[in-house]
Amino acid sequence: MNWTARPLRLATDSADFEAQFNQRLHWSADTDSQVETAVEGILADVKKRGDAAVLEYTARFDALDVTAMAQLELEARELKNAYNQLPAQQREALQAAANRVRAYHVAQKRATGESWSYRDEHGTLLGQKVTPLDRVGIYVPGGKAAYPSSVLMNAIPAQVAGVGEIIMVVPTPRGEKNQLVLAAAYVSGVSRAFTVGGAQAVGALAYGTQTIPRVDKITGPGNAYVASAKRRVFGAVGIDMIAGPSEILVLADGTTPPDWVAMDLFSQAEHDELAQSILLCPDAAYIEQVQQAIDRLLPEMPRAEIIAKSLSGRGALIHTRSMEEACDISNRIAPEHLEIASHDPHLWEPRLKHAGAIFLGAWTSESLGDYCAGPNHVLPTSGTSRFSSPLGVYDFQKRSSLIEVSEAGAQALGAIASVLAHGEGLQAHARAAEMRLKR
Structure with missing residues (x-):
């Protein structure tokens, strides 16, 4: 035609x-009401029944008839073998892309992702401590197409940020595994990988099951069911964006x-x-x-x-x-x-x-x-670049404020805090500052 x-x-x-x-x-x-209803039920079921629910939905939606979660986890050697068995041209292209993505995010971390502090005129230390998330989940689309590039773009900045454990979930309908995706997981430093997709995979990452560990944040694109699930679990875990x-x-x-x-x-x-x-x-x-x-x-x-x-x-x-x-x-x-x-x-x-x-x-x-x-391809859509940014190292880090007040600083700051706390009617706040003032 x-x-x-x-x-x-x-x-x-x-x-x-x-x-x-x-x-x-x-x-x-706006998502379809049927999608929302289905996702709500799946997430509640995964939260309640864990592995058993994940197995049931994986059999229903991906036609994978497995009896144990161990059959859905990809072993590290399978990822490495996938990389080693790629045609030389594909292997070299994948590695070159990974090297460039990693170099860019290393530079990004140096520019924006380091801790800092300074001391003011009273000797008080003020600063910011930057630490990586402990564990993140990356969702890699599967089914109609396979996206090894999405593995690189989600896993590498997490690895550069220093995330302790990177959990990948990827649907493999009818058990069809894409070797480039597995190889990309190998070169990107993925810790564990599961052949699970859909809302049930998002639920497993958000709540944890007997086999899939609970993560602190979920990143990566997916279909309407995945997007709806990410929206619903936000708060229990962090998410990157709804694309x-x-x-x-x-x-x-x-x-x-x-x-x-x-x-x-x-x-x-x-x-x-x-x-x-x-x-x-x-x-x-x-x-x-x-x-x-x-x-x-x-x-x-x-x-x-x-x-x-x-x-x-x-x-x-x-x-x-x-x-x-x-x-x-x-x-x-x-x-x-x-x-x-x-x-x-x-x-x-x-x-x-x-x-x-x-x-x-x-x-x-x-x-x-x-x-x-090199820069990340996970980008804000639908006009949201007015207030949001590409996925980056900073998405896999968190910041804690550092405050160490000196004795001299407590005199200057305590008087200010006392006035403001009384103004808000919070006497205990005021007293806590006043007790440190020299009489």
């Missing part, structure tokens, strides 16, 4: 631009080959029919060239149906008055992935405040960030 993709064509100088633009951006994160459909925004000045831009739009559209791909450009003729490239290249794509539905249903080619206006619109969208397809990307980058990741210049395809550039 010859699929056609017709992203919505918009122009910022048209009278109805705002209405059409807002309608195209709209995406509801929506994937997004790419290309900010183009017309100097990048249009075929490159068309394929970059495809790169997110092929994920999901709800994925969003948007082009912002002040050159109308160039926008038409990109549309022609879409028409020409789409029939070559194995996932043409998904791409066509995504681009036609949620995509947009937007003609702007200028690159400056394009930057302003980009900040309103706050996309997950933002490409600056320009001969001088550094001219525009200072104007761009909100994006999960910014890809500078024509040579920087978003796919390089997905796999091997």
Whole structure:
């Protein structure tokens, strides 16, 4: 079948631009009530029955007929064997990607993840102690596709942060194990791995079972059931984010080959029919060239149906008055992935405040960030980059304040605290400070 993709064509100088633009951006994160009901039941059952519930749901949803949890845990030697038995080209690419991801997160830890302290004029020590989480769980999607890159992006920053134990869960429908995923777990330092997925895996990580240990935080993407489960267990454990459909925004000045831009739009559209791909450009003729490239290249794509539905249903080619206006619109969208397809990307980058990741210049395809550039590919979606950040070392650490008040400091601070505590009507607070004051 010859699929056609017709992203919505918009122009910022048209009278109805705002209405059409807002309608195209709209995406509801509300989950289906049936999903919510099912997830609530699964989590309650896993919390109550532990391993027995996990086995039952794994048999039902993944068609794995096993009788003991030991059959769902991957042994360390199986991960290592998967790595050793990969074709040399795949093994070398996986290791190179892991090395780059690890190097980036080591640099991130040096910049943001160290403890610090200082002493004030009274000799009082004030500071912050940074410590890693004890145990984290990473969810790796399985089923329709396998994502070894997700293993790297979730496990490596946890390992760099110093997390004591990394527990991986991955569904393996009908027992089909992806060797690249297992190999990625090996090179990423995963401690234990279980072939469990869905809401039951999230519940097992959040509450603990007789076999799967309870973790402090759960990271990694999944389907609607996984997202709903993560939302429900937040509070019992930490979570990274609730991710929506994937997004790419290309900010183009017309100097990048249009075929490159068309394929970059495809790169997110092929994920999901709800994925969003948007082009912002002040050159109308160039926008038409990109549309022609879409028409020409789409029939070559194995996932043409998904791409066509995504681009036609949620995509947009937007003609702007200028690159400056394009930057302003980009900040309103706050996309997950933002490409600056320009001969001088550094001219525009200072104007761009909100994006999960910014890809500078024509040579920087978003796919390089997905796999091997180094920065994390777990990014905020649905406009949440206005207030949240990519997954990083800091997500696997916590901070404790350090306060050591000197005798002199107790005199200065105690008088201040006493006044404020009395003002709040908390006399014991005031007395605790006053008792340390010299009479």
